[in-house]
Amino acid sequence: MDFRELKYMIAVAESESITAAAKKLYISQPSLSYVISKVEEDLGVKIFDRKTTPVTLTYAGKRYIEAAKEILTINDNLRKELNDIVNEESGEIDLGIPTERAGYMLPKVLDKFRKSFPKVNLRLREARSSQIIHDLEDGNIDIAILPGEPGDLPERFDTELIYREQLYLVAHPSLITSDMILEKGRGDRLPLVDLHRMRNVPFILMSEGQYIRRYAERILHDAGINPNEITVVTSGITAVQLAKAGLGATIISERAVIPQGGTREVPCWRYNGSDMMWDVRAVYKKGAYLSRSARFLIDLMIEEFGKGQSGKEEN
Numbered sequence: 001m002d003f004r005e006l007k008y009m010i011a012v013a014e015s016e017s018i019t020a021a022a023k024k025l026y027i028s029q030p031s032l033s034y035v036i037s038k039v040e041e042d043l044g045v046k047i048f049d050r051k052t053t054p055v056t057l058t059y060a061g062k063r064y065i066e067a068a069k070e071i072l073t074i075n076d077n078l079r080k081e082l083n084d085i086v087n088e089e090s091g092e093i094d095l096g097i098p099t100e101r102a103g104y105m106l107p108k109v110l111d112k113f114r115k116s117f118p119k120v121n122l123r124l125r126e127a128r129s130s131q132i133i134h135d136l137e138d139g140n141i142d143i144a145i146l147p148g149e150p151g152d153l154p155e156r157f158d159t160e161l162i163y164r165e166q167l168y169l170v171a172h173p174s175l176i177t178s179d180m181i182l183e184k185g186r187g188d189r190l191p192l193v194d195l196h197r198m199r200n201v202p203f204i205l206m207s208e209g210q211y212i213r214r215y216a217e218r219i220l221h222d223a224g225i226n227p228n229e230i231t232v233v234t235s236g237i238t239a240v241q242l243a244k245a246g247l248g249a250t251i252i253s254e255r256a257v258i259p260q261g262g263t264r265e266v267p268c269w270r271y272n273g274s275d276m277m278w279d280v281r282a283v284y285k286k287g288a289y290l291s292r293s294a295r296f297l298i299d300l301m302i303e304e305f306g307k308g309q310s311g312k313e314e315n
Helices: 003-015 018-025 029-043 059-087 099-108 110-116 129-138 211-222 236-244 254-260 292-306
Strands: 090-097 119-126 143-147 157-170 181-183 203-206 230-233 250-253 268-271 277-285
Touching (some): 090 099, 099 254, 099 292, 157 236, 157 254
Antiparallel strands (some): 157 268
8 A cells, every 4th residue: 555645645635736735745746646647547436526626525535535544544553553662662752832831831741751751752843723733633743732622623633631721811900990890809819800891901812823812802702892902912921921011901821921920920810701711631633542652741741730620729
């Protein structure tokens, strides 16, 4: 079986264009067209309808692509399992993780991981959540660490909860008027703010492709807010710093708050709404083989970040 042909056909199906797939595969368009024709001739069926724009799959083509992906997954799993058997504790893990989350989470687990698997090369793919999902689908990474509920992720992925993470409204006190406060803070419990009364407050949002942007927009929509003034940033750290300076309010996860002194240094508020926490999960393809080192890394993160979660209350 020619695994290269399978990869080429999948690339065309996903790109919906022979030209785009050829560029992605770094081969010429005529060469790719030849492979397609050869596969279709060998099977005696048409895989693609090349008369449409974009290129579409025939019914037989859909079955072929489904089977091709399963075959490549089985082959990849077998190679990883055999590598585990032959090389014991050596190998590689391609880990997809948002840039700032990498800086927050990895320092707490990498030392233990390297002591247990000193010969395993951990390669980081730092990017936005949407790009990480794309890389995971393409097989460029083995595991992703992403925030969000299971329903936020495609069904073709398996997920494991690492821990639950707090979401905060961050805003300088000058932006929060007395009529916005529903409940004053007590001890470690933060004041509760009525988002519905913040319609005229400028907001700082993360850029498209980051899950926190989707969450923040949903939270604001549920509160009937369509901000008139929006500042878009790519860094959660920057969003918190701008909010601290009184330049707008932002909804952000605790991983961007903790490095800046936590809730004692950052003006954080609770807000009325259901989405005050989200999951941080390990994500990988359904049926994917996890090497012993990959399994250890996930378990290590669960141990480090998930401890005490069952009794954790929202601040």
